[in-house]
Amino acid sequence: MQFKALPPLTVIKPLLTAALTLSTSPIFAEVLEIKVSNPDGSAVDTMVIFAEPIGFNPPDKVSEKVEIAQEEWAFNPFMTVVQLQDEVAFTNKDDFTHHIYSISGNNRFSFKLKPKSSNSITPELNENSAAQIAMGCNIHDWMSGYILVVDTPYFGKTNKSGVTQLELTQTGSYKVTLWHPQLESENHLLSQTIDVQKDVTIEWKLPTALMVQLPEVNEDEFDFLEKY
Amino acid sequence: MRNHWILISCLLPSSALALEGNLKGIIDLRISHADGLQSYVSGGQGKLQHSSGSDLSLGQLGLAGSLELSDSTSIHGVVNGFADSDKDRLGFTELYLKYRTLPSADGFRNGMRLGVFYPAISLENHATAWSTPNTLTPSTMNSWIGEEVRSTGLEYTAEWLGKFREADFDIKLNGTLFLKNDTAGAMISWHGWTQSSRQSVIGERLPLPYTPALDADLSGQSRNSDPFHEEDSRPGYMTSLEWKLHKRGLLQFGYFDSNTNPFTVTNGQYGWDTRFLFGGFQWNLNREWSLQGQIMQGDTLMQSPARVDVVNNDYRSAYLSLGWRKGPHRVNTRLEEFSVTDLDNTVGDNNNEYGKAITLTYRYRMARQWFILGEYSWINSDRTARIYTGDDSQQIERQLQAAVRYYF
Structure with missing residues (x-):
């Protein structure tokens, strides 16, 4: 796994964040961006990612x-x-x-x-x-x-580029987990702990390639009939 | 397609029990022209569904109803009607209780049917009310199943579904015990292999073609065979194994044994000890082309009460069907070969025959549930028993049919 810092943030965002932390419910998010790729570097789409706070509770949803x-x-x-x-x-x-x-x-x-x-x-x-x-x-x-x-309210699916963004309302440590029913790992899950104090982007390389096989479209035109 | 709902609410003191019903069906109207002998349907030695001449007929009116008792249990009843110049019949063809579990975590599923049903043999008759979606008439082998082979009993199926094991094939084992099928073999002996979409309805009697032995050694035999006759209270059995490769095709093998006492007779109905092996395959070459074939080979024995062979025949039938479809069009070409070999010495009852058949079918799908079909049948057969009625044993019979079918 690799961590990569984002480019410098604009000036406005820290100001806004500071202002909002004064309010009772945090509504501005730190963005956790995750890009999932196969060992050969190709993007993995429709991968589910969810983040669970460690040591604190997520907001009610x-x-x-x-x-x-x-x-x-x-x-x-x-x-x-x-x-x-x-x-x-x-x-x-x-x-x-x-x-x-x-x-x-x-x-x-x-x-x-x-x-x-x-x-x-x-x-x-x-x-x-x-x-x-x-x-x-x-x-x-x-x-x-x-x-x-x-x-947890923090979950998403990767897009065609293998990317998803989770908007986290609190900073802190998160257990971030990848899931796909065809992922070759224990229980089809892969996890790591990520400390989120500001917007971060993670590139997550799978140990083995995920070959997504969606169910084939049925081609028997008579399946609407009573079957024998 | 619309489903038709019947909601039966039985108002009980504390709760309401709701049973849901479902009705599906097929209507098949045909015009036909046949050139051949009098059809076996009305007691002739012809192999086609229709006797010579033109006819407007009800090829099939099939109604398949089911009533859900629970997620796993349902009652099924199938009524079929057929009407043409040779014969009109309307009645139940199947009636059974069905039970099917959910698969277990490793993909194992149990199923059961109890009642009157078709043993799982035909690969052609897989649509509503046991109709053949790709042709107007099934092969000789499956026409015979529809005429004479019906199980009244218990079927158990065990299935292993591949998707639970990350395999792309399923395996299905079938074991069936049945009664009331002790005359199966009579028609294949006395009129031989035939081709028709008719199905015998429960209670139907099948007329025998004339053979001189009916006035001699076979004088105890009724002029009509009862395909639902139980002669000896001994159950017959059928077992089969099916291997299905997802999307690509399937292989089946099976064995049927009526296990009938062959030397007793009741009400003009003899017991026939009928056994056969069967095998088949379906292979989808690609989206457009598919190949299907089945073969059946067996024997049947009927004896006098003194245990002398009266009818002792070997028989065989096989077909190969090539299908092509694109958009609303489907073309099917089926080639068949069939035979009956007479091994007994009964005078005036020669059952020998050998024949070949070609069936060309075009189907056009007008709308989701509406189809028009055209079919040409050619059967070249040599059957010695035709001489008894003054016909040549060698006959080439032809039939042209056009049909409108509506599935609902």
Whole structure:
């Protein structure tokens, strides 16, 4: 891993930061920018990154409703990150039934979703740490999707350039974790501790290349029919 | 496509139990012109679905209903109707309770069916109400499954899903125990291999073509075979193994044994000890081209109460199907070869036959659920028993069909 200092900041920002630290709730953020790359230097996109404060609590966050669509025989998006207490709504946008399930730890669920219908779950953590939920459809076996449940408001996904920015409201030490269900590491996670006192950019090189394989688009035009 | 919902609310003292139903179906209207012998459907020695001449017919009216009892348990009923100049029938073709678990953490899944259902053999009949989405008529092998092979019993399936092991293939093991299929083998002996999208409905009787032995050694045999007859209360079994490579194709192997006592007769229905091996493959070469084939080889034995062989036949049927599709167009070419070899000495009941068939099908998808299909069938077969009705044993039969299909 490599740390790289950002270019000198403008004059205005320290002034603003100073002014805002006087208020009760910090609303200005230190930006933690992370760029993830493969060993060969190529960018890794759709990598999930989350940061958990070490020794202090993150700010409260209003819980949100996050939607995962079942569309064209696929979970859309393939990977979803939610904060604890967020509600996850599954909406079947296909015109045939799906049977969505998970057999992951304490986030087991199973329900049939008729066309155009919706159902919600509120996923839980796994023994007080981030929970990975692998989902499938018991009718269309090749469908797969993932949810990561985190107990922090600081999370994001890398873009095409392998970059994501987390806006942290407090300075201090953070445990920063990368996750991808196809990451070849223990529990598909990689972590490091980062001390954030000002805006920082980190270049994070994976030990082994991540070959992302999204589920292939289904090509059987008759899958809307009753199957034998 | 629209799903049709039936919400049945049973108002109980403390809670309401809601059962959800689902109805799907197929309507297939056809015009056809056939050039051949009287169809086997009405008791002739012809191999085509239609007797000679032109016809406007209901190729299939299929309704597949299900009722969800829970996430894992459901009841399924399939009603099929067929109407043409040779025969009109409407009735249940399948009725079963289905149970299917969720996969375990290592991808193992159990499944069960209890009731009347098709044993998992055909690779062609995989759409609503056991229809064939790519052709108007299935191969001779699967036409026979639709006519005479039906399981009334219990099917257990064990599946290992590859995605839980980071493998790209699934394995499925099937074990089925069944009753009420003790005459399977009669029609393949007495009319041989045929080609049709018809399916025998529960309770249907199948007319036998004339053979002189029906007035002699076979005088105890009814003129109509009951494909749902139980002769000896002994269950038959079927077992198969399927290996499915994601997106690319599958391989199947299986064995069927009716395990029937072959020397008893009740109400004009003999017991037939019918066994066959089957195998098949599906291979998607790319987005446009696909290849499918199946083969079945077996024997059937029917004896007199004195345990003398009355019908003892070996039989075989195989097809190879090449499909091409692009946009709304799909073209299918199927080649087949089939035979029945008569090994008994019964006078006036020669079951020998050998034949080849070509089926060319074009399908056009007009809208998501609407299809038009055109199909040309050519069957060249030599069947000695045709001489009993004054026809030449060697016949080339041809059939042209055009159909509109609506799946809902």
